[in-house]
Amino acid sequence: MTDFINDTIAAIITAPGIGAMGALRLSGPAAFAAAARVFRSKSGRDFEELGDYSLNYGGIYAGDSFLDQALLLKMKGPHSFTGEDVAELQCHGGPVVLGQLIETLTALPDLEIRPAQPGEFSQRAFLNGKMDLSQAEAVMELVSASNQKAAGLAAEQIEGALSCRIGQLKSRLLNLLASIEVDVDFPDEGLGDAAGAKSWIHQLKQILSDAAELLSAANLGKIYREGLRIVFYGRPNAGKSSLLNAVLQEPRAIVTPEPGTTRDTLEERILLKGIPLVLTDTAGIRETGSQAEQAGVDRARQMALKADLVLYIVDMQEGITAEDGALLQELDKARTLIVFNKMDLIEEDRVEAIPEAADWQCCRLSALDSQSLEILAKHIKGFFEGGKNYRQNQEILLNRRQEEALLKAKASLEAALAVLEKGWPEDMAAIDLKQAWSALGELTGETVQPALVEEIFSRFCLGK
Ligand SMILES: Nc1nc2c(ncn2[C@@H]2O[C@H](COP(=O)(O)OP(=O)(O)O)[C@@H](O)[C@H]2O)c(=O)[nH]1
Numbered sequence: 001m002t003d004f005i006n007d008t009i010a011a012i013i014t015a016p017g018i019g020a021m022g023a024l025r026l027s028g029p030a031a032f033a034a035a036a037r038v039f040r041s042k043s044g045r046d047f048e049e050l051g052d053y054s055l056n057y058g059g060i061y062a063g064d065s066f067l068d069q070a071l072l073l074k075m076k077g078p079h080s081f082t083g084e085d086v087a088e089l090q091c092h093g094g095p096v097v098l099g100q101l102i103e104t105l106t107a108l109p110d111l112e113i114r115p116a117q118p119g120e121f122s123q124r125a126f127l128n129g130k131m132d133l134s135q136a137e138a139v140m141e142l143v144s145a146s147n148q149k150a151a152g153l154a155a156e157q158i159e160g161a162l163s164c165r166i167g168q169l170k171s172r173l174l175n176l177l178a179s180i181e182v183d184v185d186f187p188d189e190g191l192g193d194a195a196g197a198k199s200w201i202h203q204l205k206q207i208l209s210d211a212a213e214l215l216s217a218a219n220l221g222k223i224y225r226e227g228l229r230i231v232f233y234g235r236p237n238a239g240k241s242s243l244l245n246a247v248l249q250e251p252r253a254i255v256t257p258e259p260g261t262t263r264d265t266l267e268e269r270i271l272l273k274g275i276p277l278v279l280t281d282t283a284g285i286r287e288t289g290s291q292a293e294q295a296g297v298d299r300a301r302q303m304a305l306k307a308d309l310v311l312y313i314v315d316m317q318e319g320i321t322a323e324d325g326a327l328l329q330e331l332d333k334a335r336t337l338i339v340f341n342k343m344d345l346i347e348e349d350r351v352e353a354i355p356e357a358a359d360w361q362c363c364r365l366s367a368l369d370s371q372s373l374e375i376l377a378k379h380i381k382g383f384f385e386g387g388k389n390y391r392q393n394q395e396i397l398l399n400r401r402q403e404e405a406l407l408k409a410k411a412s413l414e415a416a417l418a419v420l421e422k423g424w425p426e427d428m429a430a431i432d433l434k435q436a437w438s439a440l441g442e443l444t445g446e447t448v449q450p451a452l453v454e455e456i457f458s459r460f461c462l463g464k
């Protein structure tokens with residue numbers, strides 16, 4: 001697979017602009033030869049004498065003109081990031097020197113160094129088997145992570161956490177496939193019809209449940225990357241905007257005693273007890289003659305349907321009305337928390353009389369009270385961790401491509417299961433299982449088409 005890589009590439013690998021340090025990387029068969037033309041060691045040693053894995057102090061030159069002091073990092077393939085000979089030159093950060101350096105290198109007539117494409121170093125690392133696709137993609141997740149948890153998950157993935165779990169799935173799938181194929185080829189040597197099918201179905205169900213678990217772990221990972229989408233929902237004047245402001249601890253949304261104040265949706269991001277949240281305040285739901293308000297109401301409904309968690313706010317001064325009942329009917333119990341608001345306006349002796357809403361998750365608070373944030377935070381954390389598939393420290397990050405591959409694998413596994421359960425010929429199931437195997441391979445990259453590999457890496461930044 002690596003035959004076609006025979007040229008040497010170079011790129012500045014630090015962010016553009018002025019910085020304490022700037023670095024340039026060379027990778028390929030001529031990396032050392034090229035570095036030798038621009039770097040002179042302070043110790044006066046020849047380039048060849050410098051250790052294969054060494055850090056060396058010296059200067060960089062364009063021809064005979066001194067450009068800057070520099071460190072040279074020499075890493076001989078295959079034990080380097082790309083698996084090829086790699087030389088990295090580190091000097092003071094600034095566009096001029098690094099620019100001169102790359103110009104000098106690419107102008108060397110005999111060495112044919114060319115500027116690297118975005119993602120090309122990582123692509124070479126992948127093609128040379130230094131890491132699989134899920135690890136390479138995790139590097140991008142790590143550098144673009146917005147919070148510690150997401151960064152931590154990406155780091156685990158670089159270390160191979162996802163590859164390992166996919167690998168386990170694949171090897172079990174391969175065992176099953178082998179056993180089915182043996183039976184197809186040598187029907188007399190298999191387990192025999194009924195017992196064989198029963199064992200395959202059992203194994204397949206196990207694999208399917210593992211795939212489903214991976215997908216739900218990915219949903220959790222997605223929350224860490226993109227935030228838990230929480231929508232503040234309910235009738236006008238219930239206190240949605242007040243509660244949003246309480247959570248944000250700033251008067252972000254306009255609050256007035258007038259119903260219909262919030263018309264458009266308003267979105268804010270916040271980290272609450274380590275969980276990234278995307279909070280959306282919405283227009284109160286009511287029949288209205290105003291077109292603008294109606295548009296806001298429609299939007300609010302859509303937001304509520306897409307939310308990970310709906311906070312359904314009820315003005316307890318009015319209690320749960322028939323309208324509240326109708327709106328709650330449209331919502332999913334598992335993803336809704338009813339917030340009984342304005343509890344401060346309820347007289348002590350009436351508080352006990354408030355019925356909890358049967359099997360809905362509920363909490364009572366007052367948006368104007370400083371404790372409301374703590375009460376809500378506790379419930380949100382409880383909701384997040386109480387999810388039926390939540391397992392602490394089991395989250396994984398999947399990007400859209402990877403998630404699609406996993407969904408494809410799951411669909412093929414389900415198709416195979418249906419075939420076996422209906423007692424149809426097992427070679428039909430084998431076809432589905434092979435498709436599942438190939439879909440899993442897309443996650444780690446073994447079965448990805450070269451054109452897709454190009455495309456994936458081209459989304460990386462220059463110098464990666
Ligand atoms: N006493 C009291 N008033 C509240 C509470 N929450 C909201 N309000 C008031 O109720 C009115 C409507 O609040 P607002 O947040 O705009 O409701 P929204 O229409 O659901 O966004 C405002 O006058 C708020 O000050 C609460 O917990 N206690």
Ligand SMILES: [Mg+2]
Nearest residue numbers: 240241261262
């Ligand atoms: Mg409002």
